[in-house]
Amino acid sequence: xxxxxxxxxxxxxxxxxxxxxxSEALAAHRAAGKPLLDLTVSNPTECGFSYxxxxxxxxxxxxxxxxxxxxxxxxxxxxxxxxGYYAARNEEVSVEDIxxxxxxxxxxxxxxxxxxxxxxxxxxxxxxxxxxxxxxEIQDVKLVRYPLLYxxxxxxxxxxxxxxxxxxxxxxxxVHPNNPTGHFTKPAxxxxxxxICAARQMAIIADEVFLDFALDGxxxxxxxxxxxxxxxxxxxxxxISGLPQMKAAWLxxxxxxxxxxxxxxxxxxxxxxxxxxNAPVQxxxxxxxxxxxxxxxxxxxxxxxxxxxxxRQLTSQNACSRLEVEGGWYAVLRVPAIRSDExxxxxxxxxxxxxxxxxxxxxxxxxxxxxxxxxxxxxxxxRGITAVFKFLS
Numbered sequence: 001x002x003x004x005x006x007x008x009x010x011x012x013x014x015x016x017x018x019x020x021x022x023s024e025a026l027a028a029h030r031a032a033g034k035p036l037l038d039l040t041v042s043n044p045t046e047c048g049f050s051y052x053x054x055x056x057x058x059x060x061x062x063x064x065x066x067x068x069x070x071x072x073x074x075x076x077x078x079x080x081x082x083x084g085y086y087a088a089r090n091e092e093v094s095v096e097d098i099x100x101x102x103x104x105x106x107x108x109x110x111x112x113x114x115x116x117x118x119x120x121x122x123x124x125x126x127x128x129x130x131x132x133x134x135x136x137e138i139q140d141v142k143l144v145r146y147p148l149l150y151x152x153x154x155x156x157x158x159x160x161x162x163x164x165x166x167x168x169x170x171x172x173x174x175v176h177p178n179n180p181t182g183h184f185t186k187p188a189x190x191x192x193x194x195x196i197c198a199a200r201q202m203a204i205i206a207d208e209v210f211l212d213f214a215l216d217g218x219x220x221x222x223x224x225x226x227x228x229x230x231x232x233x234x235x236x237x238x239x240i241s242g243l244p245q246m247k248a249a250w251l252x253x254x255x256x257x258x259x260x261x262x263x264x265x266x267x268x269x270x271x272x273x274x275x276x277x278n279a280p281v282q283x284x285x286x287x288x289x290x291x292x293x294x295x296x297x298x299x300x301x302x303x304x305x306x307x308x309x310x311x312r313q314l315t316s317q318n319a320c321s322r323l324e325v326e327g328g329w330y331a332v333l334r335v336p337a338i339r340s341d342e343x344x345x346x347x348x349x350x351x352x353x354x355x356x357x358x359x360x361x362x363x364x365x366x367x368x369x370x371x372x373x374x375x376x377x378x379x380x381x382x383r384g385i386t387a388v389f390k391f392l393s
Contacts (some may be wrong), residue, residue, distance in 0.1 A: 007209060015137075022346055026355060029108070029355075030101075034353060036353055037353055037354045037383055039373055040357050045242065045244065047327075049298045050294075060281070061280075062283040068279070070275070072272035073101075074276040075279065076095060078123045079285075086225075091222050091224060099271050100250050100285075102248070102277045103238070103247055103248045104380070106249070109139055110232075111203075111234075112135075113139060121168045122141055122143055125156070126148065127178070127181055128178065128362065130181065130363070131178070135224060144166075144167075145164070145363065146160050146161035148183070161196070169200070171202055172202060174205070174223070179328055180332060182215075182326055183327075187259040194357075198228060202281050203230040203255075204232070206223035210328040212324065215304060215325065227254055227256065228256075230253075232252075235252075240292050241288050242296075243288055243296040247277065309382050310322060310372075310374075310381075311387060313385050317393050319389070320389060320392055331371070332359070332371055334368055335392060340360075341368070341369060344370070347391070348387070357371040357372070373385075
């Protein structure tokens with residue numbers, strides 16, 4: 001008797017990959033060669049920023065890259081560069097607590113594999129970036145939302161967060177600052193999170209890829225020195241240095257000494273199994289991190305300029321407003337909820353040649369929100385926002 005599996009593919013990959021209406025419309029719009037004012041751009045290498053091309057390429061030509069020196073924690077020079085990044089922020093992180101990864105996505109997989117059994121739960125803020133669903137499902141982890149509330153600024157709904165905790169909850173994800181809301185986790189909120197997690201043997205996973213982009217210039221504290229509970233802090237060059245193509249990130253471990261020791265031992269096995277990032281990029285990390293100040297100055301100037309233009313245009317109309325933003329690259333517009341956000345985004349694309357993201361892409365709980373990128377080249381941003389407000393007025 002022939003015996004075979006009911007399905008060749010793992011159920012965790014049974015995603016609905018049918019394109020949504022907006023992505024289909026965007027593809028058709030581009031295929032037709034129509035003009036487009038794209039207010040969703042997120043790739044800094046396509047936004048007109050100036051890079052030291054010679055220094056970047058020279059950093060990748062280190063002869064030491066011809067030798068293979070396997071280490072679960074990656075090259076010490078790369079880890080020292082990351083430790084130096086935190087030291088420049090007046091935060092002490094040991095090189096022994098840092099694990100280079102190819103991306104923050106890989107860092108999430110390390111954290112999930114360390115903390116969760118199949119079917120365990122991780123709390124995640126809502127709104128937040130949609131990639132998390134795929135990252136969790138691939139690791140057989142269940143995401144449970146906890147809401148962020150907006151009242152003259154964003155804040156964690158701690159009552160709802162605690163109500164969402166079950167015996168299978170292994171960690172709380174904090175995006176600091178959040179994408180797309182742009183709010184930082186406040187010191188009082190960090191203290192409350194520590195209290196909740198310590199009492200329930202839960203860890204914190206802190207995503208800090210936008211940490212350096214505070215619009216008011218004030219430096220927010222990193223979770224990388226959080227010692228109250230076991231904490232995994234993720235960041236990388238994609239945002240910090242505007243180099244997403246280099247695929248270089250890291251995970252830093254902090255917390256009570258005994259728990260941290262156990263976590264690092266487990267992470268070493270996981271990292272050794274995956275193998276560390278490629279040598280040329282690890283060797284270049286000191287140079288890449290060294291260029292971050294120039295890039296960040298350019299980007300913050302662009303973000304602040306576009307935000308000022310947005311606010312200028314908001315004063316001349318009554319239909320829309322924007323929510324408070326403290327950091328990051330995005331702005332959230334509150335718009336009349338007379339149609340679904342997706343329908344509105346479709347109409348803006350087809351009638352105004354403007355592409356924006358509807359709020360539901362980021363798990364906003366209701367219609368009436370659009371998300372725009374503040375790193376869009378200034379001329380395109382101004383024209384696009386003008387068209388949006390004219391359409392809605």
